[in-house]
Amino acid sequence: MADSERTGIWFIGARGSVATTATIGLYAIRRGVAASTGLVTAGADFVGVDLPSLDSLVVGGHDVSGLPLQARAQVIVDGGMVSAAIVAQVADELALTEQDLRPGYSVTSDETQQDAAERLRGDIVDFRERHGLARVVVVDVASTEPLVDDVPEFHDAELLGTALADPTRRVLPPSSLAAYAAILAGSPYVGFTPSSGMSLPVLVELATRAGLPIAGQDGKTGETLLRTALAPMFRARGMRVLSWAGANLLGGGDGATLADPEAVRSKLASKNRGLHELLGDDVVTPLHIDNVPDLGDVKTAWDNVHVEGFLGSRLTLQTTWTAYDSSLAAPLVLDLVRLLSLAHIAGTGGPVAAMGFFFKDPWGSDVHDFGEQTRALVDWAHTTSDAVAAAAPVGDAPAEAAPTEAAPTEYAASRV
Amino acid sequence: MADSERTGIWFIGARGSVATTATIGLYAIRRGVAASTGLVTAGADFVGVDLPSLDSLVVGGHDVSGLPLQARAQVIVDGGMVSAAIVAQVADELALTEQDLRPGYSVTSDETQQDAAERLRGDIVDFRERHGLARVVVVDVASTEPLVDDVPEFHDAELLGTALADPTRRVLPPSSLAAYAAILAGSPYVGFTPSSGMSLPVLVELATRAGLPIAGQDGKTGETLLRTALAPMFRARGMRVLSWAGANLLGGGDGATLADPEAVRSKLASKNRGLHELLGDDVVTPLHIDNVPDLGDVKTAWDNVHVEGFLGSRLTLQTTWTAYDSSLAAPLVLDLVRLLSLAHIAGTGGPVAAMGFFFKDPWGSDVHDFGEQTRALVDWAHTTSDAVAAAAPVGDAPAEAAPTEAAPTEYAASRV
Amino acid sequence: MADSERTGIWFIGARGSVATTATIGLYAIRRGVAASTGLVTAGADFVGVDLPSLDSLVVGGHDVSGLPLQARAQVIVDGGMVSAAIVAQVADELALTEQDLRPGYSVTSDETQQDAAERLRGDIVDFRERHGLARVVVVDVASTEPLVDDVPEFHDAELLGTALADPTRRVLPPSSLAAYAAILAGSPYVGFTPSSGMSLPVLVELATRAGLPIAGQDGKTGETLLRTALAPMFRARGMRVLSWAGANLLGGGDGATLADPEAVRSKLASKNRGLHELLGDDVVTPLHIDNVPDLGDVKTAWDNVHVEGFLGSRLTLQTTWTAYDSSLAAPLVLDLVRLLSLAHIAGTGGPVAAMGFFFKDPWGSDVHDFGEQTRALVDWAHTTSDAVAAAAPVGDAPAEAAPTEAAPTEYAASRV
Amino acid sequence: MADSERTGIWFIGARGSVATTATIGLYAIRRGVAASTGLVTAGADFVGVDLPSLDSLVVGGHDVSGLPLQARAQVIVDGGMVSAAIVAQVADELALTEQDLRPGYSVTSDETQQDAAERLRGDIVDFRERHGLARVVVVDVASTEPLVDDVPEFHDAELLGTALADPTRRVLPPSSLAAYAAILAGSPYVGFTPSSGMSLPVLVELATRAGLPIAGQDGKTGETLLRTALAPMFRARGMRVLSWAGANLLGGGDGATLADPEAVRSKLASKNRGLHELLGDDVVTPLHIDNVPDLGDVKTAWDNVHVEGFLGSRLTLQTTWTAYDSSLAAPLVLDLVRLLSLAHIAGTGGPVAAMGFFFKDPWGSDVHDFGEQTRALVDWAHTTSDAVAAAAPVGDAPAEAAPTEAAPTEYAASRV
Ligand SMILES: NC(=O)c1ccc[n+]([C@@H]2O[C@H](COP(=O)([O-])OP(=O)(O)OC[C@H]3O[C@@H](n4cnc5c(N)ncnc54)[C@H](O)[C@@H]3O)[C@@H](O)[C@H]2O)c1
Ligand SMILES: NC(=O)c1ccc[n+]([C@@H]2O[C@H](COP(=O)([O-])OP(=O)(O)OC[C@H]3O[C@@H](n4cnc5c(N)ncnc54)[C@H](O)[C@@H]3O)[C@@H](O)[C@H]2O)c1
Ligand SMILES: NC(=O)c1ccc[n+]([C@@H]2O[C@H](COP(=O)([O-])OP(=O)(O)OC[C@H]3O[C@@H](n4cnc5c(N)ncnc54)[C@H](O)[C@@H]3O)[C@@H](O)[C@H]2O)c1
Ligand SMILES: NC(=O)c1ccc[n+]([C@@H]2O[C@H](COP(=O)([O-])OP(=O)(O)OC[C@H]3O[C@@H](n4cnc5c(N)ncnc54)[C@H](O)[C@@H]3O)[C@@H](O)[C@H]2O)c1
Numbered sequence A, B, C, D: 001m002a003d004s005e006r007t008g009i010w011f012i013g014a015r016g017s018v019a020t021t022a023t024i025g026l027y028a029i030r031r032g033v034a035a036s037t038g039l040v041t042a043g044a045d046f047v048g049v050d051l052p053s054l055d056s057l058v059v060g061g062h063d064v065s066g067l068p069l070q071a072r073a074q075v076i077v078d079g080g081m082v083s084a085a086i087v088a089q090v091a092d093e094l095a096l097t098e099q100d101l102r103p104g105y106s107v108t109s110d111e112t113q114q115d116a117a118e119r120l121r122g123d124i125v126d127f128r129e130r131h132g133l134a135r136v137v138v139v140d141v142a143s144t145e146p147l148v149d150d151v152p153e154f155h156d157a158e159l160l161g162t163a164l165a166d167p168t169r170r171v172l173p174p175s176s177l178a179a180y181a182a183i184l185a186g187s188p189y190v191g192f193t194p195s196s197g198m199s200l201p202v203l204v205e206l207a208t209r210a211g212l213p214i215a216g217q218d219g220k221t222g223e224t225l226l227r228t229a230l231a232p233m234f235r236a237r238g239m240r241v242l243s244w245a246g247a248n249l250l251g252g253g254d255g256a257t258l259a260d261p262e263a264v265r266s267k268l269a270s271k272n273r274g275l276h277e278l279l280g281d282d283v284v285t286p287l288h289i290d291n292v293p294d295l296g297d298v299k300t301a302w303d304n305v306h307v308e309g310f311l312g313s314r315l316t317l318q319t320t321w322t323a324y325d326s327s328l329a330a331p332l333v334l335d336l337v338r339l340l341s342l343a344h345i346a347g348t349g350g351p352v353a354a355m356g357f358f359f360k361d362p363w364g365s366d367v368h369d370f371g372e373q374t375r376a377l378v379d380w381a382h383t384t385s386d387a388v389a390a391a392a393p394v395g396d397a398p399a400e401a402a403p404t405e406a407a408p409t410e411y412a413a414s415r416v
């Protein structure tokens, strides 16, 4: 990648816990006040892969909350997730980023959805131009939305276009409106939440046609990560998992959101999908998420796995996972931005299956086995990076060729 | 493999919990009174691999205990691991197998060790001839022995020969004497215990020269299996495991043996090796095994994993594993017999690295990542099976050619 | 108690898991094939308390299921809770008891509820007379019912009488109809389930007026027992419990019943009451019960307790409880029969507060602290037993006087 | 207690984690920047008991380390146990207390032990006089010592006196030397560690004769507290505990000390005593303590309890306790100072059995049941406080009489 090239991260939910932690972390690692622990792409397996350096990333984003980034950082410090010392050292950077945050979209807004989408697109394009960025990767880390019912507009660009222009309709949930804006802005897109976002068929198709790589869905950070690392073990040993029950306790912003039974349904659906893909449909998988405010940002997940083995004998595995949820998610967001930049340079449009490593409900792939996903990711990174290098004109810096191929193609709104 | 061909299993420790469970299971599956759950080689991944059928396996073995196999089976039923109904259905087969059990070797015996080895070899060869077996795989599932100090005889066949003949010396621990007898009998060998067995350099070399495949060491069935499935997950996510502490509670025969601090040392050593290979030497790994007689054959293992993630934040994973230990081990023993038969037919001598999947301390391999081991095993099985088939003369049943290539080569005792 | 005197146990739900286990246990202890482990009144604290001996107890009961007792016992054996050997030894007694079981009442029946109540009463009285029993204690161990809405008939005997006679109405849920029948039969009553049973105000008053001791409600056997033993510890140490979350997994008959969200509500309500009484209303207490059929009769309960201590520091306690639920309940049922017999002899009518030791939701008491309940029970037993002895005419066997005082007073149906 | 009266706390190990946390907490509560959560004597059960107010306590102490109190407080903040904000608010008080700390005694010192004891006594007496204190309670919270072998001097004051004066001997371990100095200074004494301290028979007798109340031994704060709350539950329900296994992981100063197998032996001995008293000697109780430095001040204890119930069925309870160990201990130390002051005023000499509530290995009592201990403590406090009030001359403030009765009686060194 050309050293001079810079890449933008545009967070939907930029003042939230995940986005703020990722932002603090980016600056802290850059300043050398924190190690890159937790950052997948900083590991030995990625040596030789040409990714945007952390130094070259620039942060901006949308949020519907007005809580200043530094205030949010303080909340994170008070919760014990990040030390006050680290945040103090990146105060200047946070203040600068604050200036690149813009109001997000909420359904209560008066605008037509088409106008709203163009407003959001404008914010992203302005950000790209203001900072002279080669590309801006949009990352959805906003609050989980309730599940939406399917409508014909989600499958047909023309119907969607009409509905968006209709001042009386609100056809897209905010996450999907933001995804649509990302397409308009010619941005690669990461769907880190279980919200519908870019997952609507019509949006997937538009992104694919526009040559925009997309990756999702719902970051795999805790209990689900553990499950997709463990389930293949039972399978490889020929055992039969009878039930896999789970209890999740969490507070914080995400806990409060998930206290809403509608919002929690979309989360539960994506949490159990992997288990059933890996172990079959007969496994009994009761699962609960409870809002326990006193736990703050720490999530505790208990799983009880009941397994049948040789001659019908039984085995029980119980796991208790206790972690600051956002600090698991934050580095992955940075990884995804780096990797989708590479995909964009390589000219990949649509779902990038190899990103399944990061998600509960991987787009473009049925693989949930975490070991397999690890291998697929590393292979993809090397293969793609090598291909980009090979495609570069001799004597040229490898990345210079890429933008030509996959330059920020703004998707023409009129086409919808 | 030719349908007519039959394969022997010769257990060292044939009256123990693991061997008895494997024997019951073999007969129960054969009779159709139990499913093949837990048997790796019965899984979908092994379709197309030419392995000895369960119908073609014949069981015999050594033990120093005289407790009849049926009495031992009753103990296992009383402990709740196998149902009385299953054991009742295989009573006839157990009675027949009882007639193929012979007294093992113990250090208190009067014989020279050379005489003892030839006696054990004789038992194995008689068994093979009596039943007309194509080959006999020797499997060490005897009680764990204390660690032995290294001596020059473990590295030099000539020195070893002299020491074995010396009526005043007992240079080999019983497990290694049995391994030596396996070589003399021309048998492939599985070291399922942490005892020295076949692991002495001089024995490895003799087995290799004799074209005998060997696999070990120390069956990976519970806590260690779990650890080698989980540790790669943390590594793949770029996290730093700080400590991985473990507590093991078990009763039964193995519990009583491991109450001896010397015996436990050899077990603990092999249990922690994998973690350090996977995560580095800095990880703090306190580990205990306690004999808790009231727990009987059920083993409970608790692990506490403390991990550093992004920006120094901490994550804790606790796992509690509760299982009948022998019912985890028993099917693997049958798998190993089938797979080493294939290796023998294929003419492989010495450590078969791809068997690492089954062991805490794999011979011939440094790979501990269970996902990687799974892949390596499946690949090996298909490749080897295909190679054997390809080597078979046209128009011939594939396995008929094999015995020629890797016929039971008895290793000449005089060569030592 | 006069040695010649015999006491009946009349189970509502006599073919269920708890009743069958209690019945097997009674006979097994009596025959000397099982120890009295788990039986509170067999302990050292009760030496000197005059209770009906186990030899003097006779079992009968109602059930809506027709599954023979021996078949149910076999199900229990297959589930691993009781050994086949024990059940085999009490086969004769189970066959005899089978002859004392009668069809219970279900809302789908054609009878008026008054007729049904008299039919049930008749069964109990016949049983008493047939066996020449001094008294029959009715014990509700039937399936948990959904919560019922309050109606005026639950508070007024006259209104209730009218409704019962009305062929178009089903005013009482089956558990309360059975409780009403117990009053008619002059029987002390144990409400071991969370169903409404005897808890309706009108029934409590009728029982009290009839001099019938009653005890309830909802047996405290597992997670709740643990909680009421632990919560006082935190309180005594001045700590502040912030949240106490729970996950319950169970299969078996009770698991299937509680899969019904309505039935589970009545269970959850009584499970959390104790915690709030002990720790205040601010404690956050999410709680779930899931039906996991493969777990059979084994119940697994996981609790996560989050506590604030000195200077705001935090403490976490996690408990995992794994037990055959019915084998915890069964001995308590026998204890309660013995203790309510004593209460009846002593002439106590209405709720016996000292029985709170046995229940999640104690009648006549607000005490939930298990230590306090233990002391109260032991004190009550000695005091009451001593009072009965003191009241007995000199030279007379103590218990002979009692029946006079508290003879099976059949409550006149016409009074309702 | 007279409002004007002030009481000293003299910590042996004043710069350690427990002492520093207690000191911070005392000042924070006094300033109103922290609640009194965790302080037993601040609870509702102690209303009406006349104890020294927190305002009237003054802190000093010995330590062999020179690390300033504020530096130690910073270590505690960095470990996450106490917030920086709280420590900042009590900086002035900590600086003042620093001036009341004196060098402790270590066996490497040149002095005779008699000289050392008098030096320590001098420090305590100076402290009392300098601050005009009514009494000074000495509290041992120094590092755990290895177990010492019994010698005749531990049983005979004359032998002890000779040995102490002998410049070639070091007959007392440092903790006992400090206890002896407390007697010389006329101070009540709390033995919060498992070290021998005041437990030597000769010292107990000297303290008793001097009218000095003493309380010990080894603070009951975590796993043992939990065990003595739970074991009575199983007993009350007539169950038979078969085994109770434990694994303890901790870092910090105490973790490092307990990495020494000798030091750990004294800790393990007192940890298991209660279980055996409560449940009998047959219970199998393997127990380990591991030093896991990365856990810092957080201790994690896992217990596996295996229990036999009705008809031989089995129950398993697992508990996982995670807490900042010192924050559990710190408030108890303040409680003990307040309560021993009351005992001293009341004229009690020797072991105060009612203090068993606080200790793993209670002096003067065999009661380990935490519920019983709770009741005994509360009863003792009210009875003793009432007795002191009753003994006070009419018209006098209750506490004014007390000092007369139990004034700081310095124990004459010459008497030994
Ligand atoms: N380990 C993890 O933390 C993890 C894993 C997987 C998925 N996720 C998902 O990531 C998301 C963020 O989690 P979080 O803990 O940061 O939550 P959070 O509540 O702290 O932050 C969400 C942010 O989104 C903002 N927001 C809400 N609606 C918006 C809109 N329409 N447009 C723009 N911004 C909007 C909110 O104001 C808030 O600042 C959630 O959906 C969560 O489910 C998190
Ligand atoms: N999951 C597992 O069960 C598992 C996993 C890994 C390793 N292992 C190892 O497998 C071995 C067997 O375990 P088990 O539970 O069956 O133990 P066990 O005690 O039930 O059986 C061991 C048998 O070996 C016999 N024996 C002892 N010395 C002998 C000798 N010199 N020659 C012949 N026989 C001898 C004993 O008499 C006994 O019958 C142990 O070493 C154990 O560590 C078991
Ligand atoms: N530890 C425990 O097992 C425990 C603790 C507290 C409460 N309980 C309660 O005890 C009850 C019994 O539990 P179980 O495990 O034995 O359940 P179960 O399902 O095995 O047995 C219930 C029995 O009640 C019978 N029944 C249903 N409706 C009836 C009616 N109207 N009249 C007569 N019989 C009827 C059923 O046919 C069945 O045989 C449940 O309500 C449960 O909630 C059990
Ligand atoms: N929950 C708990 O924290 C708990 C419970 C029971 C017992 N204890 C006991 O309390 C003691 C203190 O624990 P901690 O965590 O504060 O340990 P720590 O290591 O932080 O502090 C011990 C202090 O004692 C000092 N010391 C050592 N030898 C001394 C001597 N001869 N004279 C004076 N000072 C000396 C050390 O320098 C250190 O400052 C330990 O013995 C521990 O076993 C603690």
Ligand code: NA
Pocket (backbone or CB within 6 Å): A361, A362, A363, A364, A365, A366, A367
């Ligand atoms: Na998918």
Ligand code: NA
Pocket (backbone or CB within 6 Å): C361, C362, C363, C364, C365, C366
């Ligand atoms: Na009540």
